[in-house]
Amino acid sequence: MSVITVERKILKKNDEIAVENRNVFKKNDIFCLNLLSSPGSGKTSLLEQTLARLKHDLKLAVIEGDVQTDNDARRIAKYSIPVVQIITNGGCHLEAKLIQDALVNFELEKLDILFIENVGNLVCPANYDLGEEKKVVIVSTTEGDDKPSKYPSMFRVSDVMIINKIDLLAHVDFSMQQVRQNALQINPDLVIFETSCRTGEGLDTWINWILSVHNN
């Protein structure tokens, strides 16, 4: 019997491809955002509202990740924006290789911003770097305000938290103060926005943040 020392990161391969993706984005001056949330928080609606507000001034593209169906890609295609649907067939997260393969479908040199809508899941995608510049986690007021405490890893690795569906606040037992406190205890550097995709409230602040970070 003998012992072979390995000392290697298990997801090293993914991390290496993520670095390659990051280099591609840098070379082509593309700002890449990875949108993460549990299913039903309004990721696709937020994306639609965001695209509608940015598409006249910037060249956008979208990668949609879902376990099944191309429903979301068809929603996005209505905005006349290049979109690639990745169907993971049961896989609960996107990996850097899937993004690398999807990138061949875009005219990268012409792009300004790439949005990646990850598979709806607050656990697994936290471990997989895709090469994005910022991770944006979305929670909605119809979920518990303890979501950050239940899924700490996701909130620790994210740069931005969006609290969506604020138009429903009067009808749900969701404390804005509690969710902020829970999230900031895990990650005091989180940039937080409050939005409603139905009324449009808060969307301008989120859009202005994208523009300011993108221009830097």
Next chain:
Amino acid sequence: MHEMSIAQNILEIVQDTMNREKANKLKEVAVQVGELVAVVPESLEFCFTALIENTNLDGARLNIEILPLMGSCQECKHNFHIMNFLFVCPVCSSTKIDITQGQELTIRHLEVE
């Protein structure tokens, strides 16, 4: 379930290492998993065992060491176990905490014959 994907990544590294070292039989793989990584050990073991069934690795053990989430306070330099994922220094209440342990997902070594 990301445990399946993690188990696949482990086995890829195991096979590469065994080929390189010309090892025949795998007895054990030792891995370290940080508390913040949210891997369920039982689930990872289950996936590992399912993937090696009826392969040349059948019968190997997965030895999982869980590493507690540890932090260091940027203000007062206190080192502590971060309980309940509250990134707050128990000494000076600062929220500026660097993670010093708990994000690992590493293969340490293989035991082979």
